[in-house]
Amino acid sequence: EAERGALKDKIRRLLKEKNAVMVSHYYVHPDLQDLAEETGGIVSDSLEMARFGRDHAAQTLIVSGVRFMGETAKILSPEKTVLMPDLDATCSLDLGCPEDEFSAFCDQHPDRTVVVYANTSAAVKARSDWLVTSSCALDIVSALKAKGHKILWAPDRHLGGYIQQQTGADMLFWNGACIVHDEFKALELEQLKQEHPGAKILVHPESPAEVVALADAVGSTSAILKAAQELDATEFIVATDKGMMHKLRTLNPGKTFYEAPTAGNSATCKSCAHCPWMAMNGLAGVAHVLETGANAVHVDPAIIPRARQPIDRMLAFTA
Ligand code: CIZ
Ligand code: SF4
Numbered sequence: 001e002a003e004r005g006a007l008k009d010k011i012r013r014l015l016k017e018k019n020a021v022m023v024s025h026y027y028v029h030p031d032l033q034d035l036a037e038e039t040g041g042i043v044s045d046s047l048e049m050a051r052f053g054r055d056h057a058a059q060t061l062i063v064s065g066v067r068f069m070g071e072t073a074k075i076l077s078p079e080k081t082v083l084m085p086d087l088d089a090t091c092s093l094d095l096g097c098p099e100d101e102f103s104a105f106c107d108q109h110p111d112r113t114v115v116v117y118a119n120t121s122a123a124v125k126a127r128s129d130w131l132v133t134s135s136c137a138l139d140i141v142s143a144l145k146a147k148g149h150k151i152l153w154a155p156d157r158h159l160g161g162y163i164q165q166q167t168g169a170d171m172l173f174w175n176g177a178c179i180v181h182d183e184f185k186a187l188e189l190e191q192l193k194q195e196h197p198g199a200k201i202l203v204h205p206e207s208p209a210e211v212v213a214l215a216d217a218v219g220s221t222s223a224i225l226k227a228a229q230e231l232d233a234t235e236f237i238v239a240t241d242k243g244m245m246h247k248l249r250t251l252n253p254g255k256t257f258y259e260a261p262t263a264g265n266s267a268t269c270k271s272c273a274h275c276p277w278m279a280m281n282g283l284a285g286v287a288h289v290l291e292t293g294a295n296a297v298h299v300d301p302a303i304i305p306r307a308r309q310p311i312d313r314m315l316a317f318t319a
Helices: 002-017 030-038 046-055 067-076 099-108 122-126 137-146 157-167 186-195 221-230 242-251 283-292 304-317
Strands: 020-025 042-044 060-064 081-083 113-117 130-132 151-154 171-173 200-203 235-239 256-259
Touching: 002 020, 002 030, 002 283, 020 030, 020 046, 030 042, 030 242, 030 283, 042 046, 046 060, 046 067, 046 304, 060 067, 060 283, 067 081, 067 122, 067 304, 099 122, 099 151, 113 137, 122 304, 130 137, 130 304, 137 151, 137 157, 137 304, 151 157, 157 171, 186 235, 200 221, 221 235, 221 242, 235 242, 242 256
Parallel strands: 020 042, 020 060, 060 081, 113 130, 113 151, 151 171, 200 235, 235 256
Antiparallel strands: none
């Protein structure tokens, strides 16, 4: 505890000294979320993290999250230094969508508009027409459908299936999944709901369709936060990374939040849904990179202009 306090003090001091600002994802440790907010940064989803980093005057950005978030920040602010507590923090969606295979898939379907989820490498973004996050995917795909576009979607098949079902768009899918959300189980969720019949179910659309089908509200992290504040209930069951519980609980002190059950844990802990890569972020790592300048995110300058196009389109669409 004393050590945590000392590390936090050190980070506060170094952020000032180095003219740096910290952005944290909702899924990282509560310490990193609180510290980001307290020092003038934000806690948010990948879309708002990227926008905030681009618009902030600080020359150094500390990104607590996973690799694609640091890369997106770098693409939008190539002149800034982007540091991450652990550069090995990746994402199963990014890992499951290598650029060479993805390019070949796109080449086979030249008639389709390529829409990729934010959780992808810079090289995959550079091969795409549009970037989306779960907070704007429905609106962007609806707009493309209205203009007659057929879509090639990558990489999350659950999110893609949900968007297709909601919009009726013609979509061809890459076969990727989030290892965290893919583990939520419908049967166990129904059992938990029986124990808490008044609870509303909030689900991130990276979850399997059977789980999404049980939801009272489906949406991105920001949509889940909004639903928890607006829905008329005092109990909620939440199917997304348990890092989200921190914001949900602090913003809604009178309400109770249960973690939705996942595969291996329903009989025992009922609370294991946490991204192993998000968990690689910690106070010690933040202090270390601030002090040493280690773990700077590098994106090949040759692909930055092309990778930036789909991101800029998304940011303009959601402005
Ligand atoms: O599941 C993720 O990694 C999310 C929610 C990313 C994002 O867009 O914030
Ligand atoms: Fe990727 Fe899932 Fe982790 Fe998000 S929670 S970073 S989608 S593996």
